Amino acid sequence: MSPHRVVITGLGVTAANALSADELAQALSNRHSGIRRAAPFDIEGRTYSAGVVDLPGETPDNGLDRVSKLALHAAEQALRDSGLEAQGNWREVAGVMLGTSRGPALSLEQVIRSGGDEDARRRHFGEVPFSSIARNVADQFGLGGILSTVTMACVSSSLAIGRALDEIRQGRASVMLAGGADALTLLSFSGFSVLRAMTPTVCRPFDHRRNGMVLGEGAGILVLEELNHARQRGARIHAELCGWGTAGDAHHPTSPHPEGRGLQQAMTLALRQAGLTTEQIDFVNLHGTGTPANDPAECQALRGVFGARAASVPVNSLKPYFGHTLGASGALELIGSVLGMARDFLPPTLNCEELDPKCDVDVVRGEGRAQRIDTLMSTKSAFGGANVALVARRFPETGRAAR
């Protein structure tokens, strides 16, 4: 039996520059960044910029960790966008697969700050496990399908999306909410500051002056649906998700393999599952953190897989728009790329002005590029040498799918 086809029918966004998919599309075309010079955590003398989300109507103390609030906002947007809410009995079978890197680290901080106050400790601890985010989303919307949490640092949501794709491909689910969320936390600010991974100035992916990343917070959640399920209910289809791959570098705890060894394998596996060749990939959304080590390794991986075509396939990084949202980045940046594909527009890599010779690939810069693309790849890499590549393509029947 051939695998089921999987389409994206809902997009949900919580980011520093957008609180819905439409706002994100607008922000990308206007080159609007949500990065601010007022980070919530100053690490004693070092001040950093960050992508901070202003969540509308946020209730400060409903017991949920901030990361769950970010996820719930994106999930609500995604479900609304999908049109599922108004339709039949889908909740019992709809699954939730979410990724996070830091998870509810703010609640963990509260647990530690509670000291000997046992009541406070127990109250905050309920939110502390990583799995609380997916559970809160499933509870809020009454979803009874597969429930899963991925924690894979910066590839968390990409991995969650890939896994959800397989569940539907293999006929074990028909609707999945997949993506991820991460909040700004003291844990991240301190740790990346100590590692000197954050820029004191501006995040400039692929620029020879780049000197680090800017952290952000947010959530990206997609509704993934089996094609016939989507067609039968007349859903609007944003794109088809057609392949993914994951692979480890087996090289270093925190640094990428200099030739992007694991990333090359992840890209190769994704192309194989999608049944596509590099010639058929029109655009690649890279991780592009703006750290000295990441960007050249990614470009090297691109050369390794795409060969001579690596010089001409357009690539970008979306990190300068909303910061490095860690576990949410894969989902948010896939959503941004799918939105670009639907609008025949490749968003530029903000702040990349003087291309590093080590990154001499076709980085989309300046005003962006009006260009039709039919297939795209989105790649992410993480601590622990983890890499994920996702492949999506324009769905042939754009707009309302034929019944």
Add this chain to the structure above:
Amino acid sequence: MSRRIVISGLGAVCPRATGPTALWERFSQGDAGPPSSLAERIPDAAFAKQSAQLRHMDRLGRIALAATTLAIEDAGPGNPLQTGIAFGSGYGCLPTNAEYLEGILERGGRYGNPVVFQNTVTNAATGYISMVHDLRGPTATLCSGHSAGLEALRFGCQQIEEGQAERMVVVGADTLSPMLLAGIALPEGMRVSEAACALVLEEHTRALTRGAHRHAEVLGTGHRGGSLTNQAHTLARAVRDAMHMARIEPEQLGAVFSCASGRGDFDGWAQRGLHEALGAHAAKVPVSCPKDVLGETFSTAGMLAVVLATRALDKGCALVTALGGEGSTLAVVLRGGAHD
């Protein structure tokens, strides 16, 4: 399943049992007396021989590596590029995150320990294990509560089914820390324990071709989520999914390794879920509860039950269950390894 998948390597590290044989002996003999503590940790000697270059690993990574090494030694060598790793941990790196946070809350954010920080992602363990054993295939780290170990097993099967890897190393591990023990609402007198467990999954014909020992075959898996107040029904659906994938009827199950833990709520769900899924056969099939002997080992419990099932099985089928505690449930159906 679209491809037949067998278990060709076993590794387990628990207090008072290192290796599958010791685990089986401890389980089959039962506990001779009360444990020295209600919260048992793995003795450091179980991973003391690990290379000095791994001194930066945290405890979670160390115990997971110890179990993985046993499983890979048991399975024999494989192709690095075609071998992946799936790691499931209920609480993951939370003890390490707490250690890092306690340090900076005391000394200030500038004075975080970079060595500790690199372990504040749960996949640091996965990364280290990949480096040690040169695993360059698919990689995943899952933290879906106490069912994360069996979920990693399901993911491993899916990657082999999809042709993304020839073999997958599947690992489950959880450590204990004062922060966790203070936070988890454990009933009075309940025993908890650290544990790590690893399996090597492999496509059946490849295992056959290279003459590997086949401990058992994975016939089916089921994974469901649902309301925290209705986990019996959620478990029943996962069990039905696993049996449907395995293409077996309840009467073909010769044994059940249940996730019952001595907690009243969990045990009620586990029992009612089995009855809902298996019908009249639930009252006839022998049900073992490994946690009665091994204590609550969180995400590792389901994996340890798989190891025990491979020892108990001859040619029959067994069901292993896990309740995540956060709403997820997993079920796995195994068959004795003698079938070709």
